[in-house]
Amino acid sequence: MKNTNIPYKIYLSENEMPKQWYNVKAFMKNPHPPFLNPATLQPCTKDDLRPVFCDDCIDQELNDTDAYIDIPEDIRSFYKTFRPSPLVRAYFLEKILDTPAEIYYKFEGNNTSGSHKLNSAAAQAYYAKKQGLKSITTETGAGQWGTALSMAAAFYGIDLTVYMVKVSSEQKPYRKEVIRTYGANVIPSPSDTTEAGRKILAEHPGTGGSLGCAISEAVEQAVKSDSCRYVLGSVLDHVLLHQSVIGLESKIALDKYGVRPDTIIGCIGGGSNFGGLVAPFMGDKLQGKNEIDFIGVEPASCPSLTRGKFVYDFCDSARTTPLAKMYTLGCGFMPSPNHAGGLRYHGMSPIVSQLYHDGYMRAVSVRQSEVFDAAVMFAKCEGILPAPESSHAIRVAIDEALECKKTGKKKTILFGLTGTGYFDLAAYKQYNDKTMTDTIPTDEDLAQGFATIPDIPQNRA
């Protein structure tokens, strides 16, 4: 039953905003296997995680049973500075595509971080402050996560050190400057502030750094002090929990207008945006309440779901983190540097991996050049200049709508528009100059990556 009086944008009123996050794990028949302590290969306990993460985040990470978890009032208060985000009916895109499909998108880019990352940054900075900690550390590559966390740290009044991949801090000096403006300390990584950094610098004096190394430095810095913890922007269950606010708001807005999505599409790198967007809809599917077609869209250059293995692997390339059972290209897999934007992670959220493995969702991989075709078409008719990451979802939403045009089916499509491309204009320049190319890993490239997956008993089953 469709309501034909849908406005262009649907904003919830503030009292309609979610007061609880949605924990999809409570509805999974197969909760994902536990993280393993890399030293013992035994399931991680709270005590294993306590020196690294905030206590509340660990509780959330290990909670497989509670479907709803309260959002503290102080987080809801900060959420009000940038939420609710609009659910937009893409009338102009539909018109240009001349499709019978109805297309909606949930736009998470209307905040200074330019992405959905702020949803979890807010929660994690708050919990750190609540625990009485003095400071937090993190790493950032493209810079959206670092920006989001610097905003949250400024709001709650807690010190933040961001290890920023050196080459990014040089190529994106303005991202670095936003983070500094919010008062955070930005250290190009590798640095001489940690053992891990000094080791890399000694071995590779001129290196531009890597996300793996930045993670190692941030973790090392955090565990040094009892009043400091490390904060991560994707992959982990508690991050997906915080991001469920995206799906909850979408669901409330759609329910209010009597719209039921047939297809839900999100881009996937570490999985936080996709996991958050689909959470409550997926929970319903797991309970047999809907048959939504969930599509995760990944870059052909880093195809962890479509071409990866479902095994235990390290979450970082420096092989220091706990092991997670996930789809992975191998912690040593290096995605082609010519790929614009994020979605370059070797692994995938354990929750998303399990749902994919159990057949509750599909995955599609797309090439960068066709992603930018979609991005520019979208920008011109819908106004918003999308982030390259988000444009992966736009590409597949357009493809699905064009398929509807062929078949005459009136599907209702919802996709996640995770962020804006204001800091990705070097990539748009490549596209405008027609110098953008696609790189797809060969089977040999993948084999090299797979060879870096740890050879442990759990992977030999």
Place this chain on the structure above:
Amino acid sequence: MKNTNIPYKIYLSENEMPKQWYNVKAFMKNPHPPFLNPATLQPCTKDDLRPVFCDDCIDQELNDTDAYIDIPEDIRSFYKTFRPSPLVRAYFLEKILDTPAEIYYKFEGNNTSGSHKLNSAAAQAYYAKKQGLKSITTETGAGQWGTALSMAAAFYGIDLTVYMVKVSSEQKPYRKEVIRTYGANVIPSPSDTTEAGRKILAEHPGTGGSLGCAISEAVEQAVKSDSCRYVLGSVLDHVLLHQSVIGLESKIALDKYGVRPDTIIGCIGGGSNFGGLVAPFMGDKLQGKNEIDFIGVEPASCPSLTRGKFVYDFCDSARTTPLAKMYTLGCGFMPSPNHAGGLRYHGMSPIVSQLYHDGYMRAVSVRQSEVFDAAVMFAKCEGILPAPESSHAIRVAIDEALECKKTGKKKTILFGLTGTGYFDLAAYKQYNDKTMTDTIPTDEDLAQGFATIPDIPQNRA
């Protein structure tokens, strides 16, 4: 009568959005004196303006009588891609300031142009298309206007050429790239595509260009062809008319919640944002219906209202445009290049000039360093990284709220947050590095500027 249940953000529903613009001139006892044809020094006729501007815009420019002018459906449709903009209660800023004042801001930065400029770009691109024109031209300095117009031109399907001040196109390559992504042709100015450009290049081979020169090139290019017109982003009456949508939405939202502003604050460069924000409130004041304290905030480095003269002057530094009666520092005044962002215009909207001259508003000038102090304080508590231009208004809103703290008065303050600072991070870097300085023109600097005001009979009265 104050309503205490004001939410953090007030979004109008789409059917509450204005269907007409507000023409404040209809309520002015002294409409501003007419533009003068620079050749004859007689009032400009429609025919004088027709080769340069679109017909509908000329009608609006010369309309001193109709209070309300319909917004065509196709413009309202495009407005829905980025409007309504939120009216935000600045709870967190109030809390940090510990002020009894209530502070509201109307945020116009939630669109890809990053500013209010899109309100008039939409209208002007639409009218050009409606007139059957093939193309439009404009100039851009900082790039917000060029971006906004490229978005509107893409939406309505009309070709656009943007003459971008060469030094800006080099210093802000990403701004240029956004404009290109929306399909516009960006030409660094001075260029060899026009007489004006070639002349400047011959005289000053290595020049980085100026806004004055870019205007001359854009106008020359437009008048060359019968199917092309020139489009301007500020100063003119029809631009302020289009921007009245800011004030109208603010007024509807405040009325809905029973809030009556005591003070309304906006930054002023050419005057389009300020003129648009205050329009309906000022119309009421002109009719004796309120006693609102209107404050225009200008940079101390370019103080056209607080230190300028109210005379006829050229709108461009190349001395080619019609003459406008306005507050001006002289069309040859060169504001210090160390000032960040916009608000560097030598003159002021004739409407705003007349209202100021007649005592219906105040003007305040502020220094750049204190503007950035306010910007960073605001970013940290309200989340949004403001544009340097907008931050002039934030500065004075904070000062007014602190004055309330002293006096104990519970004023209700509304200010315009015109845009975001995502493309102004070189300026934030200066601030963060503590290398930002203030430049205030000496009386001698001003005298040099005043010497460039045309010596015509109308100025000798």
